[in-house]
Each structure stands twice: as C-alpha cells, then as structure tokens.
Amino acid sequence: MTEKEEVVGTPLDKTLQAHLGRQLRRLFNETAAEPVPDRFVDLLERLDSESPRPPLPGQARAQEAL
16 A cells, blocks of 8 residues: 555454355356356357457468468
8 A cells, every 4th residue: 555545444344254255156147157148159159250359469470470
C-alpha cells in the first residue's frame, strides 16, 4: 500500500472470510456449470465466421519458413 491508501473499516474475522469464500466458490461453480444460451453460441459462431483471426504465436514464423 502507498502512503495515500487507507484501510477502510476493520478486517473480517477469519471464520467469516472462509464462509464468504465458500459461498462465492459455490456460486461461481454453479454459474460456470450452466449451459451457454443458444443465442450466445449463435453470436459467437457468427463472429468467428465473419472476422479474420490473427495468426497464433509461432504460426507466422512457420508460414515464413515455407
């Protein structure tokens, strides 16, 4: 922290921190496990087909060698 930064409030109890961490992980895991809506999949497919992709690192060198 720099001199200008201040700690606001009091630190959370370790038990409360652990509880919040478990709840956040559970919520994240549930959200990550949900299927991607069809409209987003369609949008991603359209974007992939419409825009040229830049070469991946190393691809440019491999093409130059040919």
